[in-house]
Amino acid sequence: MQKKHFSKNASKERHVIITIKRLGINGEGIGYYKRKIIFIPGALPDEVVVAKIVKDHPQYLEGELVRIKEASSDRVPFPSGVDPRIGGLELAQLSYAGQLKFKKDNLVSALEKYHPRGYKNYKIKNTIPAPDQWHYRAKAQYQIERENHHVSLGLYAPNSHQLIDLPEMPTQSEDTQATERAIRDLIIKLRVPIANRRRNLPGVKTIVVRQAEASQEMQVTLITVGHKLDNLLQLADEIMRLPKVVSVYQNETDWQNPQVWGNKTSKLRGKNQITEEIMGKKFDLSPRSFFQLNPVQTATLYSEALKLLSLTPDMTLIDAYSGVGTLGILAADQVKQVVGIESIPEAVLDAQHNVELNHVRNAEYLQGSVEKLLPRLKEDGLPIDALIVDPPRTGLAKSLIKTLLRVKPASFVYISCNPSTLAQDLVLLGEAYDVRVIENVDMLPQTPRCECIAKLTLRK
Numbered sequence: 001m002q003k004k005h006f007s008k009n010a011s012k013e014r015h016v017i018i019t020i021k022r023l024g025i026n027g028e029g030i031g032y033y034k035r036k037i038i039f040i041p042g043a044l045p046d047e048v049v050v051a052k053i054v055k056d057h058p059q060y061l062e063g064e065l066v067r068i069k070e071a072s073s074d075r076v077p078f079p080s081g082v083d084p085r086i087g088g089l090e091l092a093q094l095s096y097a098g099q100l101k102f103k104k105d106n107l108v109s110a111l112e113k114y115h116p117r118g119y120k121n122y123k124i125k126n127t128i129p130a131p132d133q134w135h136y137r138a139k140a141q142y143q144i145e146r147e148n149h150h151v152s153l154g155l156y157a158p159n160s161h162q163l164i165d166l167p168e169m170p171t172q173s174e175d176t177q178a179t180e181r182a183i184r185d186l187i188i189k190l191r192v193p194i195a196n197r198r199r200n201l202p203g204v205k206t207i208v209v210r211q212a213e214a215s216q217e218m219q220v221t222l223i224t225v226g227h228k229l230d231n232l233l234q235l236a237d238e239i240m241r242l243p244k245v246v247s248v249y250q251n252e253t254d255w256q257n258p259q260v261w262g263n264k265t266s267k268l269r270g271k272n273q274i275t276e277e278i279m280g281k282k283f284d285l286s287p288r289s290f291f292q293l294n295p296v297q298t299a300t301l302y303s304e305a306l307k308l309l310s311l312t313p314d315m316t317l318i319d320a321y322s323g324v325g326t327l328g329i330l331a332a333d334q335v336k337q338v339v340g341i342e343s344i345p346e347a348v349l350d351a352q353h354n355v356e357l358n359h360v361r362n363a364e365y366l367q368g369s370v371e372k373l374l375p376r377l378k379e380d381g382l383p384i385d386a387l388i389v390d391p392p393r394t395g396l397a398k399s400l401i402k403t404l405l406r407v408k409p410a411s412f413v414y415i416s417c418n419p420s421t422l423a424q425d426l427v428l429l430g431e432a433y434d435v436r437v438i439e440n441v442d443m444l445p446q447t448p449r450c451e452c453i454a455k456l457t458l459r460k
């Protein structure tokens with residue numbers, strides 16, 4: 001039987017020399033050891049590396065980079081002072097040109113793996129670069145923990161409960177990081193309880209800081225285990241005095257909840273929303289509403305998607321998975337009518353409010369799941385002339401794909417943040433649709449993630 005974990009001594013003997021063939025979907029170097037695939041985070045294609053085998057799974061090996069014997073010409077220095085184990089910097093040792101190429105190749109690999117109909121004829125565009133490759137993230141969501149007398153604030157190492165204290169996160173905006181640290185100091189000063197899972201103690205568990213690029217306003221949410229915490233309102237008052245902070249919310253969760261956020265959100269101090277601006281339109285955002293993490297690059301993503309829709313003034317546009325109504329509101333003056341569908345009630349309220357804020361008269365936003373509401377709207381006689389779907393990483397529900405294959409809109413645009421689920425959905429949609437073009441926009445430099453925009457056209 002194969003050993004799952006090697007002991008320290010045994011692992012020393014498992015130092016192996018590997019030539020890296022390519023990058024995997026999560027940005028790890030991939031090579032082969034005795035014909036078994038080995039994943040080595042931090043190693044780059046064409047490099048020869050010394051790796052330690054840390055886990056031996058039946059189908060693959062997990063390796064740890066020990067030393068680079070022959071470096072890739074695409075290798076750049078990893079940011080100094082940053083723990084390489086934190087998520088979000090998987091590609092930071094690869095040149096930016098290399099990252100853009102990887103993101104396109106990653107999409108091609110997903111298509112080759114699932115091979116939707118006619119994928120070899122898809123026109124796959126080069127990845128559109130982000131203007132800022134560092135400090136672009138407008139939202140920080142850090143965990144806080146106390147261990148003896150030390151308070152740590154940061155991110156968990158992937159697949160673990162080990163919190164990595166962040167001296168610096170180089171993709172995070174400087175304002176959001178400074179505010180995170182200031183809040184940690186206030187929590188210590190005011191002796192606000194910090195949640196402790198092991199001892200089942202209530203307290204603050206996560207600090208979320210989101211900033212609107214346009215207005216620079218910051219919204220703080222304290223995710224707590226338990227509702228009433230000592231000095232919480234005093235903390236909220238002091239947070240309100242920090243530069244650019246305009247509101248403080250509390251979100252309650254419990255240890256049973258596997259998600260970071262709980263279901264109950266209440267405002268402690270300040271304004272209800274912060275205001276972002278994209279392509280001349282204003283968007284007010286509540287804490288639970290989705291918004292792209294890289295606001296500067298968001299305008300590029302949206303304008304590319306809207307271009308592919310080829311809108312005309314007689315059309316009804318369905319903005320499915322609408323968030324705070326961004327795409328529909330941006331397109332409203334090009335069409336007759338916009339109907340948006342979104343599942344999170346707070347986001348729908350934001351979208352309805354944003355319609356008013358932008359003096360849009362031909363858009364309405366409905367709360368519910370796209371898979372349930374879209375067939376109902378069709379039965380009620382709503383024409384679906386233009387459609388945009390922008391689902392989460394899990395892709396489209398199978399029932400929605402069935403609806404699309406039955407309703408058969410002449411064309412639609414699919415925005416995807418996960419090439420793997422996009423490729424799988426295209427296999428099913430390929431029954432009736434051809435894909436002409438897929439655009440790729442880099443929203444998250446230094447990570448393996450990319451945002452794809454596919455245009456689907458009904459086959460004649």
Ligand SMILES: C[S@@+](CC[C@H](N)C(=O)[O-])C[C@H]1O[C@@H](n2cnc3c(N)ncnc32)[C@H](O)[C@@H]1O
Pocket residue numbers: 289290291292320321322323324325326327341342343344347368369370371390391392
């Ligand atoms: C990737 S975001 C896109 C939001 C928006 N289009 C934007 O660009 O800001 C996906 C959105 O879909 C919503 N959502 C997730 N599953 C849904 C479903 N089954 N039906 C409707 N909305 C859903 C999420 O709450 C989130 O706001």
